[in-house]
Amino acid sequence: MREEGVSAETEAAVVRLAILVLIVVSLLLAGWFSRRVNRTSLGILKFGLPSLAVGLAGLCMGWWLISAQGGDVAESFVGSRFTFGPYPSEARLAQLASEGYSGVISLLHPAVVPFETRLIGEERRTANAAGLEFIHAPMLPWVSDNEESLNIIKGVVERGHGRYYVHCLLGKDRVRIARRWVQELNPMAEIGWVEGTEQYEKNRQLHDGMLWERGRVVFVGDGIFLTPQPAEDEYMLYLLPGSNGPVFSLLDPHRPEDRPWIEEERRIYEGNGMELAVLPIPVDPYDGHVALAVADRIRRSPGSKVVHAFLSLDSGRSPSAEAFVQALYSGLPPLPPALFVEPLFRGRARVIAPNVALGPRPRNDEFAGTLHRRGVRKFVYLGDAQDSEARQDRALCLGAGLDWRGVTRESDLLEIVARGGPWYVYGPMAELLGPKVARGMGPALPVRISNEEAGVP
Known part of the structure; x- marks a missing residue:
């Protein structure tokens, strides 16, 4: 919905309404179903219908797990030392072994029950049977502390030899964090993507006008995107993989309202092998020369980068975002x-x-x-x-x-x-x-x- 220009508030309201409708309908159907089953004297209905419902639920879960697996998909190119993609099927593991891979690095997490718990055990057995080393570096599929997992991957990178297939369940978000980490540890490492996953990476690039939870993302030139304070899913989708560059926060650690957000954001980045650069533009009291110095420092930082205040530039309530853009363009100490x-x-x-x-x-x-x-x-x-x-x-x-x-x-x-x-x-x-x-x-x-x-x- 965000890609179609729907506001974050409207999107959130629609999602909440859909969840509420689903809960109400599910409760009504469950109540009706329970009363009908309890009233019947026929054993085939009393025990058969609940068994049928459980069976159908199991079939749906099984179909979802099968469709989530990577299957026999080819790499985007052969010869990579680290290839990133989705969960591999048994046939895919055998193919990896035949192509000379040393092992697989699984990012699946046992806390994601029942799906990933079962898949971890199956893959461990299948990989070992195929002669592949199974390396478990679990990451949760949401924002979490991944320091232990990244240290495991670091150990593999430091070996300096071997070819590895790195995967999460769908080959989308967790593998992008792992890929960024591998490239930071060894910029010369050969990297490959399973065919089709590169497009997902392109879709997660920031672009001017996209809507985040707290407002609109704005491109301000020289590879700089100005955003509001990221929400949890926005860290995972756009920032932790590092494809949009380093992150600079304009929040003020001396301001009581800002301090908890800075501490939380710093914790998120440190747990994923990144650093948060805090370059505050205090707003009370405000000093335009500070804003000018911050803008100049970020402008000189090479490559693409992400700069954020708490609210978006177009909110009309973000002095630090306004001051940053004014200083960037005018070269003068600004008044937001x-x-x-x-x-x-x-x-x-x-x-x-x-x-x-x-x-x-x-x-x-x-x-x-x-x-x-x-x-x-x-x-x-x-x-x-x-x-x-x-x-x-x-x-x-x-x-x-x-x-x-x-x-x-x-x-x-x-x-x-x-x-x-x-x-x-x-x-x-x-x-x-x-x-x-x-x-x-x-x-x-x-x-x-x-x-x-x-x-x-």
């Missing part, structure tokens, strides 16, 4: 619009360019108070600097260590705000000169990019 939703005492201010906000004259305590916490460090009075209000504001700002200047000409204003900042402009000529800044340096946020080959200007 999400920090200016709440009005000042004399009215609402708005961000008209990446590093410029326009608004009413601040109250005395807002210069070094509210506006300073929102990242404003410099003020431009649009009007005669000799006005009484201007002289009062100038004295107040200089006393607080803030930059203040008066401007009446458009050219002077544009020259000033084109450098440094962040700036707050106000005064009697604001309605006249403010739009000039917006046209010359705006908008506050860059126009969204859709070409994923594009770079950041």
